[in-house]
Amino acid sequence: MMIIGSDTPNYREYRESQVYQRLVKLPLLLSKKSHFLFGARQTGKSTLIDQQLGDDTLLIDLLDSDFYQPLLKRPKTLSEMVLKEKPIVVIDEVQKLPSLLDEVQRLLKSKQWTFLLTGSSPRKLKRGGANLLAGRAHRAELLPLVTAEIPDFKLMRYLNHGGLPSIYDADDSQEELAEYVDLYLREEVLAEALVRDLQPFARCLDVLGHDTGCEINLKSIGDDCGVTGKTVANYISILEDTLVGYTLPAFTKTNKRKPITRSKFYFFDVGIARYLSGNKDINKGTQPFGSAFEHFIINEVRAYISYSKTKIPTYYWRSTSGMEVDLVIGNKLAIEIKGTDASKDKHFKGLKALREEGLVEKYILVSLDPIKRKYDNWCEVIPWQDFCSHLWQGDIL
Numbered sequence: 001m002m003i004i005g006s007d008t009p010n011y012r013e014y015r016e017s018q019v020y021q022r023l024v025k026l027p028l029l030l031s032k033k034s035h036f037l038f039g040a041r042q043t044g045k046s047t048l049i050d051q052q053l054g055d056d057t058l059l060i061d062l063l064d065s066d067f068y069q070p071l072l073k074r075p076k077t078l079s080e081m082v083l084k085e086k087p088i089v090v091i092d093e094v095q096k097l098p099s100l101l102d103e104v105q106r107l108l109k110s111k112q113w114t115f116l117l118t119g120s121s122p123r124k125l126k127r128g129g130a131n132l133l134a135g136r137a138h139r140a141e142l143l144p145l146v147t148a149e150i151p152d153f154k155l156m157r158y159l160n161h162g163g164l165p166s167i168y169d170a171d172d173s174q175e176e177l178a179e180y181v182d183l184y185l186r187e188e189v190l191a192e193a194l195v196r197d198l199q200p201f202a203r204c205l206d207v208l209g210h211d212t213g214c215e216i217n218l219k220s221i222g223d224d225c226g227v228t229g230k231t232v233a234n235y236i237s238i239l240e241d242t243l244v245g246y247t248l249p250a251f252t253k254t255n256k257r258k259p260i261t262r263s264k265f266y267f268f269d270v271g272i273a274r275y276l277s278g279n280k281d282i283n284k285g286t287q288p289f290g291s292a293f294e295h296f297i298i299n300e301v302r303a304y305i306s307y308s309k310t311k312i313p314t315y316y317w318r319s320t321s322g323m324e325v326d327l328v329i330g331n332k333l334a335i336e337i338k339g340t341d342a343s344k345d346k347h348f349k350g351l352k353a354l355r356e357e358g359l360v361e362k363y364i365l366v367s368l369d370p371i372k373r374k375y376d377n378w379c380e381v382i383p384w385q386d387f388c389s390h391l392w393q394g395d396i397l
Contacts (some may be wrong), residue, residue, distance in 0.1 A: 004274015039142030123241030209276020
């Protein structure tokens with residue numbers, strides 16, 4: 001691989017995550033079409049490129065000012081950099097220079113090159129009205145490590161450390177996660193001037209970390225952070241646009257019970273959420289364990305839907321009377337997630353209530369139960385290890 005702008009800050013990312021074989025296959029994606037590849041910092045984009053793309057690839061790193069400045073002043077310089085013998089062109093951190101996409105589109109028309117355009121934040125592209133190549137490039141996302149990518153997966157390590165490749169194996173995840181949050185605040189939020197005052201935004205991160213998986217109450221969060229609900233909504237939008245968090249909308253199609261309409265918020269990584277919540281360690285049998293376990297399974301399903309390009313919406317469901325189901329996937333599947341190794345009748349109440357609506361085809365309870373079984377002949381109880389294995393084999397969705 002030829003690298004233009006090789007003085008990048010990604011050496012540690014490569015060194016620590018090179019052992020993981022990722023499910024995203026860049027040669028397969030690029031054999032079909034040019035792609036945007038987005039992913040939060042340290043998800044392993046640079047490592048993935050190093051591992052999977054060979055000598056026929058040209059890498060242009062926009063973090064290197066020696067190349068950023070000429071391209072900023074004259075985007076057509078790009079056509080002088082690309083080479084016919086390098087048919088794949090990777091432009092790293094493309095959001096740093098959205099205007100460059102006009103020149104990429106011009107080069108794509110010649111059909112001599114395939115582009116991989118990577119970045120940690122599509123916000124600047126979306127909000128700035130950047131040229132998204134008019135359908136000439138598809139979008140893919142690289143998420144934290146999932147169970148299918150980690151040999152000898154350890155649940156408690158994952159719930160405490162998270163799935164960022166450089167942190168999962170770290171001896172001191174607390175220090176690494178603290179550094180990551182600081183890096184995000186400095187490089188993504190402050191440097192891009194996404195907020196005027198960083199302190200309330202940082203407080204909002206802490207509140208959302210503590211309340212990950214809870215319904216979003218803008219006024220309540222705003223009161224805790226000293227800002228308006230409208231400002232909180234903007235903060236959440238920033239977290240979504242920089243790929244650090246996402247919202248899970250409410251399932252509102254029920255007939256018999258009135259549903260809650262607020263969305264829930266989740267961070268893209270369980271380790272980041274654990275750090276921001278203030279919990280030093282997560283242990284089985286505690287409330288933080290139950291929340292983190294639910295978060296882990298939901299993130300796992302989200303990753304499968306993204307990587308398999310399964311176009312199916314996800315929701316949670318809660319009635320105003322308090323009945324709740326953690327994850328509803330289209331009208332195909334409802335999943336309740338319980339951090340218990342002895343599922344009882346009380347754990348199925350939400351699924352029972354949703355089943356009475358007659359809108360979902362299949363019901364599953366994912367737990368720490370040691371064996372797979374049927375509950376009352378309508379709901380499968382699946383140990384989390386089996387659920388994850390079947391999910392990635394394509395047997396769940």
